[in-house]
Amino acid sequence: xxxxxxxxxxxxxxxxxxxxxxxxxxxxxxxxxxxxxxxxxxxxxxxxxxxxxxxxxxxxxxxxxxxxxxxxxxxxxxxxxxxxxxxxxxxxxxxxxxxxxxxxxxxxxxxxxxxxxxxxxxxxxxxxxxxxxxxxxxxxxxxxxxxxxxxxxxxxxxxxxxxxxxxxxxxxxxxxxxxxxxxxxxxxxxxxxxxxxxxxxxxxxxxxxx
Numbered sequence: 001x002x003x004x005x006x007x008x009x010x011x012x013x014x015x016x017x018x019x020x021x022x023x024x025x026x027x028x029x030x031x032x033x034x035x036x037x038x039x040x041x042x043x044x045x046x047x048x049x050x051x052x053x054x055x056x057x058x059x060x061x062x063x064x065x066x067x068x069x070x071x072x073x074x075x076x077x078x079x080x081x082x083x084x085x086x087x088x089x090x091x092x093x094x095x096x097x098x099x100x101x102x103x104x105x106x107x108x109x110x111x112x113x114x115x116x117x118x119x120x121x122x123x124x125x126x127x128x129x130x131x132x133x134x135x136x137x138x139x140x141x142x143x144x145x146x147x148x149x150x151x152x153x154x155x156x157x158x159x160x161x162x163x164x165x166x167x168x169x170x171x172x173x174x175x176x177x178x179x180x181x182x183x184x185x186x187x188x189x190x191x192x193x194x195x196x197x198x199x200x201x202x203x204x205x206x207x208x209x210x
Contacts, residue, residue: 055067072106073207078100082102099183103122103207104177117156121193123190128185146178147178152171
């Protein structure tokens with residue numbers, strides 16, 4: 001290109017710059033809108049000691065369903081021991097400056113409800129996220145899915161598609177208690193726990209200070 005070409009097309013080039021900027025901005029907006037729904041945003045909220053009824057429509061290849069469960073966060077306390085999936089009480093080795101927490105949850109639901117393989121996320125007072133059985137607990141046989149009893153989780157989406165499970169499989173009780181164990185920094189504490197099965201709905205149980 002010569003100097004003459006640049007002079008002849010300088011107006012068109014000047015107009016092209018804002019077009020490029022607008023295109024980039026629009027693209028960024030589309031990316032944000034694409035990813036935003038990946039975070040649960042329809043929240044049913046409660047606090048410690050409150051029985052919260054959660055209802056959620058969901059669908060699989062078998063059709064439309066409704067998930068109904070009542071959850072109570074009965075306590076959230078610092079502890080030094082836990083009961084692992086084998087029923088053994090153990091004292092996990094924690095790094096300096098870390099605290100083990102026991103979040104006790106009570107569930108009430110029809111045994112036929114699909115509650116297995118939920119997602120649990122615990123948020124501390126600084127907004128950091130943790131999952132049950134994290135970090136130092138990974139070798140302690142602690143489940144990340146504390147929504148069902150280990151020995152009787154009940155039906156799952158998979159068994160709904162492939163047919164009923166084995167006849168001798170135990171039926172999940174209509175009421176049961178689980179424990180979500182998590183390790184946080186000692187200068188913070190769990191502030192809330194979020195439980196969800198299918199987006200965009202989720203259950204959030206808050207843990208007041210003290």
